[in-house]
Amino acid sequence: YLSDYFSIRSTIISRYASTHVQTVLRNTHPEAKEAIFDLDLPASAFISNFTITINNKFYVAEVKEKHQAKKMYDEARRQGKTAAHVGTRDRETEKFRVSASVSAGNQVSFELSYEELLHRHLGKYQHAVSVRPRQVVGNLTVEVSISERTGIDYVHVLPLRTSQTGGRGEWDADVPPSTRVEKGSHCAWIVFTPTPQEQAAFSSAGIMGDFVVQYDVALPDVAGDVQIYNGYFVHYFAPRGLLPVQKNVVFVIDVSGSMYGTKMKQTKKAMHVILSDLHPDDCFNIVTFSDAVHVWKAGRSIPATAHNIRSWKTVNQILLPFLPSGTDINKALLEAASVLTQSPLEPSPQRIPLLIFLTDGEATAGVTSGTRILVNARQALRGIISLFGLAFGDDADYGLLRRLALENRGVARRIYEDSDAALQLTGFYDEIASPLLYDVALSYRDGIDLTRTLFPNYFHGSELVVAGRVAPGATEFHIQTVSHGHNGQLSLENDISANATEAATFGCSLDLGQIGRFVQRLWAYFTIQDLLQARFRSNDTTARRLLIEKATNLSLKYNFVTPVTSLVVVKLEEEENATAQAIGTPDPPSLRREGSD
Template identity: 40%
Template sequence: MGRTSVQIALIGLMVALAASLPNKDDWDIYSFHINSTVTSRYATTVITSRVANRMNESKEIQFHVRIPKNAFISKFRMFIDGQVYDGNVKEKEQAKRQYTAAVSRGESAGIVSSVGRTLEEFKTSVTISAHKKVTFELTYEELMKRTLGKYELQIHARPMQPVRDFKVDVHIQEKAGISFMDVKGGLSTNALANAITQILTDKQAWVYFYPTEDQQKACDSCSAQGLNGDLVIVYDVNRNSTLGDIMVSKGYFVHHFAPSNLTRIPKNVVFVIDRSGSMHGRKIQQTRAALIRILGDLAEGDHFGLITFDDGIYHWKQELVQATSENLQSAKTFAREITDRGGTDINRAVLEGTRMLNAHPREGSASILILLTDGDPTSGVTNIEQIHSNIRQAIAGKFPLYCLGFGYDVNFEFLEKMALQNNGVARRIYEDSDADIQLKGFYEEVATPLLTDVTMSYKGASNLTETIFSQYYNGSEIVVAGQIDDNNLDTFIPEAVAISATERRTFSKTSSPVETTDTLSENQIQRVWAYLTVKQLLQKELQMSGPEKEEVKKKTLELSLKYSFVTPHTSMVVTKPPGETTAVLHKPKEGKQASQGRLSRVFHSSHISYGAQRPLHHPGGRRKQAMYPASRPTAQLEDYVVDMLAGSPGGFLRTSHQPVVPLLQDVQILLRPTFEAATLAPRLHRFLIETNNSALPLCFDIAGHPFIKLLHHPSRELFVNGELNSVTSAVFKKIVIHFEADKHVEVDAKGVTVRVGENTTRLTGQDMITADSLTVITRSKEIDIAAGDTRMVIIVHEMAGEEFLWPVMRQKPSVTDLEGILALKPAGYEDVDGFPNGKKKIKDQEIAVTRTSTVDYSISPPEMIVCWLMAADSALQRPLNDFLVAQL
């Protein structure tokens, strides 16, 4: 709120350690990633932080995440000792009790809960066992709000130490087209500017922020503790004067209405300024400065009035006057002489401002009442409910009331309720050095009304979000969502009716046809509807009391639980079940997590089966001997698999029947000179399928070195195939993408070849090429590819000096005919007879399983994960041959 527009904050994960921390030697954040995807104004942000506890005892670490009140956390995951723990949204008190019980048992646990009613801060606390690593993955979603003609995506990074692997990735995709994009904030200047890469095409934009450890100490507010500042991505979309953009998917719609080329409506505005004793000092000084600047921005066609109050009322003029230069000069003189004294009679002051506006009706104008106060009512009428009733009756819906609460000790709930009851909003003004800029910034948001009495109507639709708006301001946007009856577009007729400066206008034509969108991820339109509905129910609940309030609260809670939104009524919690130790990890005893809108993640590990003894060799000359059976039936090879995670400090070597052996940085596995290649069994490549609850994932093996069908998107003519490596310990050696017949991308560990028609380009290092709806971006250890409505990132890993590839879906199309490994949806299974080991039931079929481990290569650096191994056909619920292709 301390900017000239409402900021869409995507605040990076901040680590704040109590008690014995901040001793950096106690803990280490060795990886910190923020990935934000903005598609059609809806932002999904994933924050991933990997932390190691260096102590010889368990340590509780608190993670603070500051996000805007308009955002909802929707997913929280922990990766501990190879086990994945998914968060579950629960009613707040229930979640808190469960977390407290887990911590008292000395178990690792995490909780995400809101702090305060405005959702300004979320917090997780996790107890990490001695010398263990934990990965935290936090996701939140937000419908971005347009303010002063732009959207702002703000990242505040303060990881408390320089991080070796620090990345911020932002991808924006807008069907309407991006009119401009810029990167601002303290993290974009001076020495850090070189760490930013920004790319803009017609409908897509990318921003990458990859500062080195030295650069993380170089910003103005940075120090030896690393980054501490903002990265702000600013953009807007193309617009015109029609009904706007309407996106439809699976029976839900979202309508963005922001017509341009409208004539400004003259306004009538009354400022009601608190001058009570509590405003003493900097508050009153900043209020005077802001008011003088605001008066200078009034247009000559505007009319205005000034009221100051303590336990009495003081007018500059008894009635509204025109904003002539003479009147403005006189008003500024009045503002300069405002001093603090006395009590706080809010009721009388707001009623007087209402009287002035009601006494000055002007056809073709828009009226606004703005209250600034820092305290509770202390004189006159002090009963809050009575004040609300008095003001609601006096305003009677004729104009909006905006309430600005100055400082942290203001009764913000009182102001927020009063504003909402009168078609306005409340805003907290933070008592910082730029408070006068905050005040002026809010005024600029409402300074230029373009439409009044806006009514949005949708024939053939139901379950609509708010459809009536008192005013539409320049640079803002109206958003409505709902359900289309019977999913029938033929009977769906949207329309907007409003009063402009000159006439009553009807908007009935969209800038693009109303059609099913293919640019949003699965169920995203439905999630936007749920997001808006929950947000507006929370506002409605604040205005009510008694049984009506409880009914709205119940509905809010139901939707929050259904869509896994962390709201003031819910928390997200992850715990280990009672009786378990940190060495034996099973799924939590929590209920199922909502899975709407989830993209399936598929992991892979390369496995080697040896028929002889092999030494583990370190370049320094030290050797460790690892013994494995010389023979083993092929059908049971998975029991003696070697998982390697080399080239990464803290990696480890594991077999299912041997203890974990720590690996040094450059450990290599060497074969005896007498070892013959012919003794190698067919190489097994292991894939994982994520589950749709907190259970262990499923895994299956593919033998040999076939070509894999990674993705086939028929309606987009998109084919993605990968070649597995059959000689080294690598995973994919090559990935090929065919798109729209004439576009081909071939990726290997050394670079990317792009062929468009007859033209061939080789990309290496930091490079980019775009052709129509195909964009390929290469950077260090990652290749970012966008093909129509599909986006994937190919990660380049390195193991023992060998580089290999692994693809990760970042945006999956919302269609039903996708095929391939990357198109797999989360799996679902049940324990047979309630016992976790031995067998699982999938779609009424009992399947033999083995508990084992593998490596998740979809993240960097990779991490070990536990899974249930079963036959490929059983895990896929289809013949494995359906996922193999004859050639790339």
């Protein structure tokens, strides 16, 4: 197949990105051949449209409830019709793939649209699109437009990223060639149009990497940015200039036999960097575990003075895997919780208790029931300790770590086995290294159908986002923020007109309707994610069923492919030698979203 055209166009309005990918493939062979379109998708993205076009005939995929989609697919296959089916589950990495058989001399066009909210990490938003046509393309274009109401501080295009963990290709330290950036106060345009010669210079297969744009916004109002359109609102809260709150952090590190070798070397390397970055007013301790548990400083955490940090670095042979050994996750969690609760939780100044838990396996010693571990952790952490789970490698029980984090004020993250695993570990720690606020409560008078409004922590360089609807008839929108920080309680109040932000366009678009639509779709996107997360945490069958029903109804209304819906294509008529045949089977389907659970 010859690729004549490959285009990616992303429109970002106030952090909400809508991306449209189109590729045209031409069969240059004398017989019918299978064309394959596959694309790496951001983990948090929802597909919103997919179309196959051949000989000016359009086949548009429908989003259906997942069981109904499966039924439609099976029925079409039973009747001998051409069909394809795609579903997605909660995953970390996502792939979209479709195959189509096209007759000699004909061409096929694949078009895919997806949407995502860009999250702020370490003071920047990052938008990455996969550019992997797998050949040199006659016409290749990536175009990104960014519109931000409060202003754009900076825009930066990174070198092409050639691996999931951030490796780079031949253009090591440079912006990709044929990249043009135009930045105004509220609008930025980025265009990447490599020539066939430049594509061939990158690799024999053409461009094979992620085109990555980073930027940050101006946010002068400490109360944040509130935008209201068509009865929906979004509130971006990211106050700048706050002093960090000191922390009491306990690192819990798996030293069972499976950590032996490269994993442990990378963990040690990361710990050296992380401990060196602790503030002298912070406190810390280290718990190691296999089928036994060892607390470095029994009793309570100690101040992160230079002397104490050097002391750990000289005795870090405690990070020595035992061979063979099991993994007692339950006991390790309880010992770490004991250290944090024995240390005064409210000294002067306040220190935020954090528990960072790293493992590469499943619970195989002591209490092995996930349900029992969750209950024990919840009781031990008492709703005041934030747990951050790091699942190192494919064998780690990511599902358990995710539940532990969600139920205990934290998040879970995968650490991929790669040469830069130490950088992944230190990178995650950097995100939570500087807590600025804790127990943040955002409330909205005349706000209804709200997404999450309570946040355990606000870290330097991040952002808290709430979306919702404005009650019918409301003319003023009252916002109150209550939180705790370095100087004690922080309280902010703000009143804005319910139609204050609808009066004018901003950024790159002169279309007020386009600007207004993003808030409603962002609300739906966020609400679905909240419902699915609540379903994941719930142990009540009836509650789970209601949450799934609500998430399904919203997914169908906004045409989102989510863990409760699927994408299905059924071609009603067969035409010899000129039809796209996206033929799949349920496991594995030819049209699918893939990833590791």
